[in-house]
Every structure is written in structure tokens, then in C-alpha cells.
Amino acid sequence: MLKQAPRTKVTPERASTAGRKSAAITMRAGTFAVAGAVLSAFSAGVAHAVDAKALWEKHCIQCHGADGKGLTKMGKKLNIRDLTDPKIQAEATDEKIRANIRDGVKDATGKIRMKPAENVTDAEITALINHVRKLSSK
Numbered sequence: 670m671l672k673q674a675p676r677t678k679v680t681p682e683r684a685s686t687a688g689r690k691s692a693a694i695t696m697r698a699g700t701f702a703v704a705g706a707v708l709s710a711f712s713a714g715v716a717h718a719v720d721a722k723a724l725w726e727k728h729c730i731q732c733h734g735a736d737g738k739g740l741t742k743m744g745k746k747l748n749i750r751d752l753t754d755p756k757i758q759a760e761a762t763d764e765k766i767r768a769n770i771r772d773g774v775k776d777a778t779g780k781i782r783m784k785p786a787e788n789v790t791d792a793e794i795t796a797l798i799n800h801v802r803k804l805s806s807k
């Protein structure tokens with residue numbers, strides 16, 4: 670049973686594609702329903718959907734860059750360390766990052782190095798910390 674017969678006819682895989690497609694459509698309809706629910710909860714102010722990537726892009730990317738390596742114009746000017754570096758990841762505890770996002774980072778002379786993020790909730794800061802953690806694996 671080493672040789673396989675050449676597959677010339679419609680294989681079972683191909684035959685099942687149609688079935689899979691309709692399943693995908695059903696799933697998509699479900700996603701719309703969920704998205705609608707999230708949206709209405711959002712506008713009602715009940716739940717706050719947190720999009721870590723969007724937050725990162727709004728508050729952090731200008732200095733730290735999309736990949737967290739800090740190779741932006743601002744990053745280079747401020748001599749920002751590479752957030753993907755495991756050593757820095759280990760040094761920066763969640764509490765420290767939280768405090769730095771909330772209160773900013775100053776140098777020894779009291780000059781602001783990283784400004785506090787404005788209008789972020791605790792939940793958003795948590796999402797940003799998680800985002801920072803994800804940078805390390807890239």
C-alpha cells in the first residue's frame with residue numbers, strides 16, 4: 670500500500686468544500702450578531718471593548734514603534750531601549766509599567782522622558798501591558 674492512485678476524480682476533500690463554505694457563512698452571520706451586541710454595549714457605555722493595538726498606536730507608537738524596538742525618530746532621540754529585549758521585559762514588572770504609563774517617566778534631573786498616557790482607563794493600561802509582553806516574542 671505504498672503507491673497511491675492518482676487523484677483524477679473529485680476527492681472527498683473537494684466535495685466537502687461546499688459544505689464548509691456554508692458553515693463559514695453561518696459563522697460569519699454569528700460574528701455580525703456578536704459585533705452588533707458589542708457595539709450597542711459600547712454606545713450604551715456598559716462594556717468597554719479594549720483594543721490594545723489601537724491604544725498602542727495612539728499613545729505609544731510614536732516613540733516605541735510598532736514593533737517596540739524604539740527605532741523611531743523620537744525613540745532614537747530619547748535613546749529608548751528595545752522593549753523586545755528579554756532583559757528589559759524582565760526588569761519592567763507589570764506594576765512598574767503601569768506606573769510609568771500612568772505617571773510617565775522622568776530622568777534623574779526630573780525632565781520628562783515618557784509622558785503619562787492621557788485618558789486611559791485601568792483596563793486599557795492592563796491591555797497595553799499585555800501588548801508590551803507580546804512584543805517580546807516578535
Ligand code: HEC
Nearest residue numbers: 728729732747749750761765766769770782783784786797
Ligand atoms: C514621548 C515618547 C514616549 C511615549 C509616547 C511612550 N514612551 Fe514608553 N518610554 C519612553 C522612554 C524615554 C522610556 C525610558 C527609557 C527606556 O526605558 O528605554 C520609556 C520606557 C518604557 C518602558 C520600559 C519599562 C519601564 O516601564 O520602565 C515601557 C514598558 C514603556 N515605555 C511602555 C510604553 C507604553 C505602553 C506607552 C504608551 C502608553 C509608552 N511607553 C509611550 C518614551 C515614550
